[in-house]
Amino acid sequence: MFLMDLQERNERLFYKLMIDNVEELLPVVYTPTVGEACQKYGSIFRRSQGLYISLKDRGRVLEVLRNWREKSIQVIVVTDGERILGLGDLGCQGMGIPVGKLALYTALGGVRPSACLPITIDVGTNNEELLNDEFYIGLRQKRATGQEYAELLDEFMAAVKQNYGQKVLVQFEDFANHNAFTLLEKYRPTHLAFNDDIQGTAAVVLAGLIAGLKFVGGTLADHTFLFFGAGEAGTGIAELVALEISMQSKVSQEDARKNIWLVDSKGLIVSSRKDSIQPFKKLYAHEHEPVKDLLSAIKDIKPTALIGSAGVGQSFTKEVIEAMSSINKRPIILALSNPTSRSECTAEQAYSWSQGRAIFGSGSPFDPVKYNEKLFVPAQANNAYIFPGFGLGVVISGAIRVKDDMVLAAAEGLAEQVSSEHFDKGLIYPPFSSIRKISANIAARVAAKAYDLGLASHLPRPRDLVKYAESCMYSPIYRSYR
Ligand SMILES: O=C([O-])CC(=O)C(=O)O
Numbered sequence: 001m002f003l004m005d006l007q008e009r010n011e012r013l014f015y016k017l018m019i020d021n022v023e024e025l026l027p028v029v030y031t032p033t034v035g036e037a038c039q040k041y042g043s044i045f046r047r048s049q050g051l052y053i054s055l056k057d058r059g060r061v062l063e064v065l066r067n068w069r070e071k072s073i074q075v076i077v078v079t080d081g082e083r084i085l086g087l088g089d090l091g092c093q094g095m096g097i098p099v100g101k102l103a104l105y106t107a108l109g110g111v112r113p114s115a116c117l118p119i120t121i122d123v124g125t126n127n128e129e130l131l132n133d134e135f136y137i138g139l140r141q142k143r144a145t146g147q148e149y150a151e152l153l154d155e156f157m158a159a160v161k162q163n164y165g166q167k168v169l170v171q172f173e174d175f176a177n178h179n180a181f182t183l184l185e186k187y188r189p190t191h192l193a194f195n196d197d198i199q200g201t202a203a204v205v206l207a208g209l210i211a212g213l214k215f216v217g218g219t220l221a222d223h224t225f226l227f228f229g230a231g232e233a234g235t236g237i238a239e240l241v242a243l244e245i246s247m248q249s250k251v252s253q254e255d256a257r258k259n260i261w262l263v264d265s266k267g268l269i270v271s272s273r274k275d276s277i278q279p280f281k282k283l284y285a286h287e288h289e290p291v292k293d294l295l296s297a298i299k300d301i302k303p304t305a306l307i308g309s310a311g312v313g314q315s316f317t318k319e320v321i322e323a324m325s326s327i328n329k330r331p332i333i334l335a336l337s338n339p340t341s342r343s344e345c346t347a348e349q350a351y352s353w354s355q356g357r358a359i360f361g362s363g364s365p366f367d368p369v370k371y372n373e374k375l376f377v378p379a380q381a382n383n384a385y386i387f388p389g390f391g392l393g394v395v396i397s398g399a400i401r402v403k404d405d406m407v408l409a410a411a412e413g414l415a416e417q418v419s420s421e422h423f424d425k426g427l428i429y430p431p432f433s434s435i436r437k438i439s440a441n442i443a444a445r446v447a448a449k450a451y452d453l454g455l456a457s458h459l460p461r462p463r464d465l466v467k468y469a470e471s472c473m474y475s476p477i478y479r480s481y482r
């Protein structure tokens with residue numbers, strides 16, 4: 001609440017404070033505190049942040065967009081609040097997420113604050129508690145679905161293009177699975193559309209796996225990956241890992257998918273399963289006997305890495321971590337669900353149950369852990385490493401579309417920032433304290449790919465893209481007066 005006030009009162013000071021104290025303030029402005037802020041958004045509401053577009057605005061969404069005080073927008077983060085982190089449907093109170101993500105776009109990625117626009121689409125909520133809460137700030141109705149939902153989103157996306165042109169990045173955030181994949185597929189051919197939960201998370205995890213394999217040995221193609229959770233994050237990561245394997249090892253993507261297995265709420269996804277498997281999971285329905293639970297799946301599949309993103313806290317039990325540790329000398333354990341209460345296990349559990357052998361990363365931050373007199377520093381495998389730099393790269397190159405190769409370039413840009421100095425400390429990501437440098441490098445990689453693919457509209461292509469990215473970054477300094 002203090003930081004929200006400061007952001008409102010003295011934006012420059014807010015960003016100066018953020019940039020100078022990233023590691024301390026990230027968990028406040030962002031995950032996990034932002035999750036709690038969304039849960040309590042109605043009762044801590046002071047001034048409106050961001051733009052709300054509701055079902056009641058149908059037919060005049062363009063007019064609503066034009067009411068926003070800033071005219072030159074480069075990045076929009078939009079949610080409909082249906083799947084806020086792992087907390088579920090928070091309706092309009094999800095606004096904290098686009099606001100927090102865009103604060104990071106500026107602090108971590110150097111996109112000008114005035115060029116950032118947080119938006120929440122209000123189509124109602126199915127959260128009964130909120131519907132009965134006198135302080136709820138959104139429409140008091142059940143969520144609109146089907147055609148009514150699709151038409152509002154269509155009107156919104158058309159209005160965005162009409163008002164800001166085709167170089168505005170639209171980042172979809174925390175939509176429910178059943179809309180996230182459909183919206184991305186629908187709008188990526190016509191808009192500069194990016195889904196952070198699918199593509200951003202995929203890039204950060206791929207970078208972490210590439211770094212993690214330095215401790216384990218071998219290439220991605222030599223290993224087996226098991227995902228607990230087959231939603232946006234799980235299948236997004238699986239697809240990017242398969243793409244990277246297919247490029248590294250010159251095999252087809254179908255072949256690359258064979259060492260990747262997914263577990264959802266009904267067990268291991270296999271072709272023999274009787275229930276209907278959603279299209280985005282089908283690619284991973286390999287031939288195997290049905291397996292009901294995670295522990296049995298681990299014993300059968302024998303993965304090198306276990307990647308959790310189901311939003312189910314404490315699902316990596318002692319037995320699960322011990323099974324991973326009996327199969328691997330250095331098991332890779334990623335507990336990606338957010339916020340902390342949804343984390344599959346804590347850092348302390350991962351290190352102690354694996355007797356200090358786990359290579360551990362989590363979506364939400366954990367403090368370093370002392371185990372057997374040794375200090376372990378857990379990695380924060382959060383898309384915050386990717387989206388600010390990714391967005392900066394898109395903005396500075398004037399890219400008009402997002403291609404998977406650009407997401408891959410972002411992952412590689414992050415992975416190459418991990419040096420021997422980090423590996424020696426057991427780290428698979430560089431520290432957030434150097435995030436602006438990391439973002440500039442990711443931006444340069446992404447921009448380079450956009451130019452290579454002929455998708456960049458800002459010509460001529462700058463010669464040194466890293467230097468150029470750095471020179472474009474917003475800094476919270478005061479101009480000197482004459
Ligand atoms: O916001 C975060 O910390 C990461 C993320 O996108 C999510 O959990 O949905």
Ligand SMILES: [Mg+2]
Nearest residue numbers: 085173174197
């Ligand atoms: Mg998200």
